[in-house]
Amino acid sequence: MIDRGGLLMSTKLNVMKHIMVPEHIIMGEEEVKKLLSHYSITTEQLPKIFHDDPAVKAIGAKVDDVIRIVRISHTAGRAESYRLVIRRPKK
Amino acid sequence: MPSPKRIGKIEFGLLSPKEIREMSVRKIIWADTYDDDGFPYPQGLMDLNLGVIDPGLRCKTCDQKASECPGHFGHIELAKPVIHVGYTRLIRKLLRVSCRACGRILLSPDEVEKVVGTDDDQTGDQISEKDVKKERICPHCGEQQLKINFEKPTMFSEVLVEDGRKVEHKLTPADIRARLEKIPDTDLISLGINPAVARPEWTILTVLPVPPVTMRPSIILENGQRSEDDLTHKLVDIIRINQRFKENQDAGAPQLIIEDLWELLQYHVTTYLDNEVAGCPPARHRSGRPLKTLSQRLKGKDGRFRGSLSGKRVNFSSRTVISPDPNISVTEVGVPLAVANEMTIPVRVTTYNIEDLKQIVRNGPGRPTVNAPCGANYVIRPDNRRLRLADGNQDTVADMIEPGWTVERQIRNGDVVLFNRQPSLHRMSIMAHRVKVMDGRTFRLNPAVCPPYNADFDGDEMNLHIPQTEEARAEAYILISVEENILSPRFGGPIIGGIHDHVSGIFMLTHGMRHFTKEEVLYLIRFTRIEHLPPAAKEVDGVELWSNKQVFSQILPPELNMVFRASSCKNCDTCKKELCERDAYVRIFDGKLESGTIDKKAIGAFDGQIVNRIIRQYGMRQAAEFIDDLTKLSIRAIMLDGFSFGIDDEDLSKTEYGQIEDVLNNAVLDVDRRIKIYEDGQLEPMPGRTVDETLEMQIMQVLGKARDQTGQIAGRHLGLGNSAVLMAESGARGSMLNLTQMAGCIGQQSVRGERIIRGYDDRTLPHFRKRDRGADAHGFIKHSYKGGLSPTEFFFHAIGGREGLVDTAVRTSQSGYLQRRMINALQDLKVAYDGTVRTTGGRIIQFQYGEDGTDPTKSAFGEPVDVKGIVESILKEEV
Numbered sequence: 001m002i003d004r005g006g007l008l009m010s011t012k013l014n015v016m017k018h019i020m021v022p023e024h025i026i027m028g029e030e031e032v033k034k035l036l037s038h039y040s041i042t043t044e045q046l047p048k049i050f051h052d053d054p055a056v057k058a059i060g061a062k063v064d065d066v067i068r069i070v071r072i073s074h075t076a077g078r079a080e081s082y083r084l085v086i087r088r089p090k091k
Numbered sequence: 092m093p094s095p096k097r098i099g100k101i102e103f104g105l106l107s108p109k110e111i112r113e114m115s116v117r118k119i120i121w122a123d124t125y126d127d128d129g130f131p132y133p134q135g136l137m138d139l140n141l142g143v144i145d146p147g148l149r150c151k152t153c154d155q156k157a158s159e160c161p162g163h164f165g166h167i168e169l170a171k172p173v174i175h176v177g178y179t180r181l182i183r184k185l186l187r188v189s190c191r192a193c194g195r196i197l198l199s200p201d202e203v204e205k206v207v208g209t210d211d212d213q214t215g216d217q218i219s220e221k222d223v224k225k226e227r228i229c230p231h232c233g234e235q236q237l238k239i240n241f242e243k244p245t246m247f248s249e250v251l252v253e254d255g256r257k258v259e260h261k262l263t264p265a266d267i268r269a270r271l272e273k274i275p276d277t278d279l280i281s282l283g284i285n286p287a288v289a290r291p292e293w294t295i296l297t298v299l300p301v302p303p304v305t306m307r308p309s310i311i312l313e314n315g316q317r318s319e320d321d322l323t324h325k326l327v328d329i330i331r332i333n334q335r336f337k338e339n340q341d342a343g344a345p346q347l348i349i350e351d352l353w354e355l356l357q358y359h360v361t362t363y364l365d366n367e368v369a370g371c372p373p374a375r376h377r378s379g380r381p382l383k384t385l386s387q388r389l390k391g392k393d394g395r396f397r398g399s400l401s402g403k404r405v406n407f408s409s410r411t412v413i414s415p416d417p418n419i420s421v422t423e424v425g426v427p428l429a430v431a432n433e434m435t436i437p438v439r440v441t442t443y444n445i446e447d448l449k450q451i452v453r454n455g456p457g458r459p460t461v462n463a464p465c466g467a468n469y470v471i472r473p474d475n476r477r478l479r480l481a482d483g484n485q486d487t488v489a490d491m492i493e494p495g496w497t498v499e500r501q502i503r504n505g506d507v508v509l510f511n512r513q514p515s516l517h518r519m520s521i522m523a524h525r526v527k528v529m530d531g532r533t534f535r536l537n538p539a540v541c542p543p544y545n546a547d548f549d550g551d552e553m554n555l556h557i558p559q560t561e562e563a564r565a566e567a568y569i570l571i572s573v574e575e576n577i578l579s580p581r582f583g584g585p586i587i588g589g590i591h592d593h594v595s596g597i598f599m600l601t602h603g604m605r606h607f608t609k610e611e612v613l614y615l616i617r618f619t620r621i622e623h624l625p626p627a628a629k630e631v632d633g634v635e636l637w638s639n640k641q642v643f644s645q646i647l648p649p650e651l652n653m654v655f656r657a658s659s660c661k662n663c664d665t666c667k668k669e670l671c672e673r674d675a676y677v678r679i680f681d682g683k684l685e686s687g688t689i690d691k692k693a694i695g696a697f698d699g700q701i702v703n704r705i706i707r708q709y710g711m712r713q714a715a716e717f718i719d720d721l722t723k724l725s726i727r728a729i730m731l732d733g734f735s736f737g738i739d740d741e742d743l744s745k746t747e748y749g750q751i752e753d754v755l756n757n758a759v760l761d762v763d764r765r766i767k768i769y770e771d772g773q774l775e776p777m778p779g780r781t782v783d784e785t786l787e788m789q790i791m792q793v794l795g796k797a798r799d800q801t802g803q804i805a806g807r808h809l810g811l812g813n814s815a816v817l818m819a820e821s822g823a824r825g826s827m828l829n830l831t832q833m834a835g836c837i838g839q840q841s842v843r844g845e846r847i848i849r850g851y852d853d854r855t856l857p858h859f860r861k862r863d864r865g866a867d868a869h870g871f872i873k874h875s876y877k878g879g880l881s882p883t884e885f886f887f888h889a890i891g892g893r894e895g896l897v898d899t900a901v902r903t904s905q906s907g908y909l910q911r912r913m914i915n916a917l918q919d920l921k922v923a924y925d926g927t928v929r930t931t932g933g934r935i936i937q938f939q940y941g942e943d944g945t946d947p948t949k950s951a952f953g954e955p956v957d958v959k960g961i962v963e964s965i966l967k968e969e970v
Contacts, residue, residue: 039927045934075953076943089215 015054022071024055027082032066035082049083061085095931104288105178108298115166116140116152119301122330124309124319136326141165142303162303167329169297170336172264173357174245176364177386178294183241185271185291186262188223188282191249192234194273196281197223199230207281217283243370245357263353268295296360301326321382325363325374332356407557409434413512414548416535417726418618420719421587422573424510424524425535426502426555431528432458434557435468435499436506440492448498452489456480458501461528465503470496502526502557507564509556509571510536512544516910519543519576519586523567539593539722540573542696543586574711577702577718578948585703585714588696591823593722595814596729598821601643601689602811603674606636615731618723620716621645640684646720647701648709649682653960654969655700658692658822680967691822694721698822707957708964736814741834741877747808751801751835755873758797762790762866769864786864787846791839794871798838802831809834833876837884840870840891847887858883 015021027035036043043066049056051063061067065085073079117140124137131137139151142162150160174182188196196203196218206222208214228235238250240259247262271294276286284291307320319327336352362374365386373381389395409430416425440448454466470478470488473495478488492498502508504527511521522543529535534553541547558564569575579586589597600615607615612624625645627635656666660675668676669686677687679701693701706714743751768774769786776785806827809816815833818824832838840847847870853861859868867873870887874880880888919931926944928937941947951957962970 039925039935039938041933041935045929045932047935071942073942075941075945076939079939079942081938 014058016058021055022069024059024061025068025070026059026061027066027068031068035066043084046082046084048086050088051085052088056085063087102285102288104285105290105293106300107290107293108296111164111166111298111300114164115300116163117165119165119167119326119330120334122327122334124323124327125317129317136301136323136330137304137309138165141301142305144304144308160305162305164303165301167299167301167326167333169299169356169360170333170340171353171356172268172295172297173353173360174264174267175294175296176244176361176368179241179243179245181291182247182267182271182294183239184220185274185282186239186247186267187220187225188218189270189274189278190229190232190234191236191270193229193232194270194275194278195229195231196274196278197227197229197236203281218281244361244368264295264357268292268297271295299329299360321376321384322363324376325359325382325384328374329356329359329363332359405556407434407559408554410552410554412533413536413546413551413553414531414533415538415541416529417538417722419527419535419537420525420715421537421539421722422525422715423527423537424508424555425527425529425531425533426508427532427534428458428461428528428530429532430555431465431502431526432456433468434502434555436502436557437471437497437559438500440494440496440498442494445492445494448500449489449492451500452480452492452498453485455482455485456501457482461530465501467498467500469499471499472496502528504528507558507568507572509558509567510534510544511554511556512546512551513554514907516545517543517579517581518571519579520545521571522576523572537719537722538590539587539696539718541590542588543576543579574715577706577711577714580947582697583947583950583952584697585699585706586696587718588699588702589691589694589718589721589725590696592729592734593725594691594695594821594823595734595818596725596727597643597689597694597721598817598823599732599734600639600725600728601684601687603639603688605639607639607642609635609637611731612637612642615642615724615727616645617727619646619720621720640686643689643724644679644683646717646724647679647682647684648705648713648717651679651682651701651704651708652964652967653677653679653700653704654963655692657688657690658695658698659688659690659820678969688821690820694718695822704960704964707951707960734814738877740809740813740815741830741875743805743808743834747804750804754797754800754804755836758793759866759871759873761793765789765793766864790864790866791846794839794866798831798836801835802827805831805834835875837872837875837880837888839866840872840887842890842894846870847890856883856886 016024032043039045043064046066049067051057051061056067059067063085067083067085069081069083071079071081117134117138119134119136119138121132121135123132123135125131125135131139133139139148140163142152142160143150143157146157149156150163152163153160188198190197198206198218202222203218206214206216206218208216225236225238240248240250242248247267248259249262251258251260271291274291279286279291302322307322309317309319309323312318332352332355336349336356339348339352358371359374361368361371362382363384366373366382366384367387367390374384375381387394392398411427411430419425438444438448448467451465451467452470454464456466456468458464458466467480469480470492472478478484480488504525506526507523508526509521510524513520515521520543522540524536527535534555536544536546536553544553546553558567573587577585577587606628609624609627624637625641628638628641629636655677656662657673657675657677659673660671661673666676669678671686674686674688677689677693678685689701692698702714702718705717765774765786769782774782774786776782777788780788806816809830811817811820815825815830816827819827819830842849847855850856854863855868855870859865867883870891872880872884872888874884920928920936922940923929926939927935928940929935945953945955951960959970
């Protein structure tokens with residue numbers, strides 16, 4: 001079972017169910033490798049997302065995971081984006 | 092190009108007295124600058140060791156000439172330490188968080204850890220004044236702490252309690268320095284200070300660096316007198332007081348005098364560093380002008396950062412007033428001869444162009460007329476020496492020229508130049524035009540390119556830049572020429588097109604059906620590219636006549652097919668198409684206008700359907716030519732009939748005035764009736780509103796409707812023969828509302844969308860009874876602009892007008908700042924070849940530009956392909 005950050009039995013709101021929150025999926029290692037070579041980049045060049053982001057916590061992603069975000073887009077209909085989970089820096 | 096480097100870290104520290112002495116080349120002790128012979132005093136402020144500014148002298152430190160010596164620092168030993176004003180906040184904080192006896196932080200290690208965290212897990216926070224309670228006991232030595240008072244600009248004092256009374260005890264800079272010295276290095280780290288580069292006692296100056304003379308040069312005035320820089324003046328003051336202070340100190344002067352002098356020295360050092368400190372009168376020049384000291388050199392719009400580093404001035408540019416010329420192409424810019432004679436393009440001499448260039452050199456710098464061939468102002472020899480061309484040496488220089496030289500040729504017709512109007516808010520604010528040398532003193536531009544620049548001719552000025560290399564010219568022409576910028580990336584439609592009189596003129600030409608004689612047709616099309624007339628549409632009494640639609644069709648590309656509705660279309664339930672009585676159904680069949688009126692929708696800037704279609708079908712160049720033809724044709728068309736607007740164009744007949752009167756009276760009666768219902772408590776509130784709100788809404792509605800009715804009455808009387816109606820119908824300028832307000836009734840004035848309510852108690856003006864809710868008591872203006880306003884109406888109009896002014900003022904400043912922040916954030920982003928949007932470091936911002944990877948100027952309003960347009964142009968029918 002997926003770790004849902006302890007949300008499964010909690011009364012807390014599951015942000016993933018909110019209509020405004022796009023789909024977040026943790027990418028597999030192979031997928032990430034393909035993504036990086038497709039854009040010929042390192043993980044450092046990906047857009048970032050903090051580890052304590054509500055959506056990241058909800059899908060249980062860990063630091064250094066890459067997340068695929070699928071949004072409904074005004075221009076393209078469906079737009080994919082990828083983000084690297086990083087630790088939120090201390091102020 | 093050097094490859095970009097990543098910045099590892101930036102360190103900020105303080106200059107220590109040791110460092111100041113080490114970098115100093117000379118101790119300065121004399122307040123004087125030059126002796127009677129004009130030679131610098133040794134150990135004076137202009138000492139030759141500090142660098143040289145007078146030509147001929149050599150620097151005593153580096154033995155270089157004035158132009159090469161960068162200057163060297165000196166120093167002044169201060170008699171007593173003084174506070175550096177820039178660090179008073181830091182000093183206050185340090186005094187308040189450290190012990191007055193032992194100098195340790197007034198917190199136990201546990202308390203420090205709570206704020207800062209452990210070495211492995213730092214919170215990133217630093218200890219602040221708030222973490223230390225006032226007047227507590229030192230946890231390290233048990234000393235009772237005292238309250239520290241700080242008085243701007245540089246006064247610190249301790250508050251003692253003696254016999255129940257509070258006594259303020261002044262702290263001298265020397266006392267403070269002694270205290271700061273006691274703070275141990277280990278404690279400083281938790282305060283956010285790196286003791287290796289910034290010991291806190293260095294914020295108290297014991298030695299003052301003297302900047303090199305090169306950064307405070309003295310100027311020699313016309314009368315031969317020397318005038319010193321503001322900084323030098325201030326340094327003179329400091330040295331004088333410092334000397335006097337030392338003498339008094341050595342002589343054992345009374346404490347009172349010492350204190351006074353100390354304060355005076357503090358004042359001079361403070362104003363030397365910053366002459367705009369709160370609580371400190373600025374040091375002034377003899378003329379009363381405040382001195383521009385160190386901080387003032389850096390601060391503000393004309394300071395070193397915004398003025399000298401971010402702000403760049405350029406050569407090869409010129410600026411003057413703009414004025415319109417519909418007879419030049421949109422791609423051209425009219426340049427005054429005086430400007431064209433001054434601005435140059437460097438041309439390298441080769442075996443291929445040497446003869447031409449020799450002739451240009453012979454022509455010399457003074458081009459006499461607009462049509463004369465261009466000359467040259469300078470030639471550059473292969474050893475980079477410039478020869479100025481003047482009358483007399485032209486022929487000699489021309490004979491000297493050979494390949495390898497460069498000739499700085501004057502600009503001439505056809506040269507590519509950049510044209511710009513501030514504020515440069517979007518990329519169309521700078522476009523490449525082709526030069527057309529003209530008489531007069533203004534830049535000339537085709538009024539059709541006003542919209543992208545947002546220019547008008549009420550005194551606007553614009554800038555012209557001359558690209559200096561072949562690459563720059565090629566890039567300017569290919570990427571940012573006017574032709575390439577007809578489509579705006581903002582909405583994907585044409586931003587260049589007919590404006591104002593172009594629209595009125597083309598409307599007058601194409602509306603309905605009329606015929607022209609050959610003379611008239613030739614007058615209309617004289618300046619367009621048309622070379623052949625089509626067969627005449629009809630012949631009456633042996634006179635050949637051409638229709639108006641025929642004339643317009645001549646400037647259309649021959650295979651154009653489109654169907655659309657003009658801006659005068661009223662969106663009737665059933666469209667009568669070609670039989671439309673407003674002639675609003677535009678149909679172009681094989682490049683011939685079959686029916687309909689050409690107006691803003693067809694050729695206007697921002698709309699321009701025909702312009703848009705020509706760009707898609709034939710390309711930008713064709714579109715630019717179409718706009719050129721259009722502007723010329725429409726100007727002729729408007730001149731054929733003449734077009735003007737006067738005060739009597741707003742006149743109506745007696746019947747209309749009677750009707751308007753009736754409508755308004757009925758509206759006012761209706762309002763009174765509703766107020767009566769409200770006062771009787773009979774008014775039913777609308778859902779979600781209070782009774783008062785409901786009444787207000789009803790009143791606004793009734794009065795709004797009444798105003799619109801007066802407009803309709805006026806519109807019925809004034810037909811297309813009226814210039815204002817024609818302009819509103821064609822979309823050239825103004826609306827029917829403007830006309831309503833001029834001829835019918837101005838209507839309700841409002842503040843924040845509500846009737847005017849503020850003023851005196853329960854009424855807007857003393858002219859009305861208290862609690863009067865009637866129309867005229869709350870800003871309804873019955874009269875028209877033509878008819879004239881009553882005094883109360885005029886007052887309400889001013890209230891409503893002021894709101895508009897305030898709104899625009901606020902909006903422009905807010906959106907300007909927003910734009911600035913956006914540009915700063917996005918300026919280095921670019922679309923890479925793989926369609927991603929990246930920063931200069933290769934970091935990805937968007938995986939597809941705009942998520943769909945589409946260029947708005949190359950798509951059809953969001954769709955990749957304009958299917959409807961293509962089908963229509965092939966079937967030649969509306970679908």
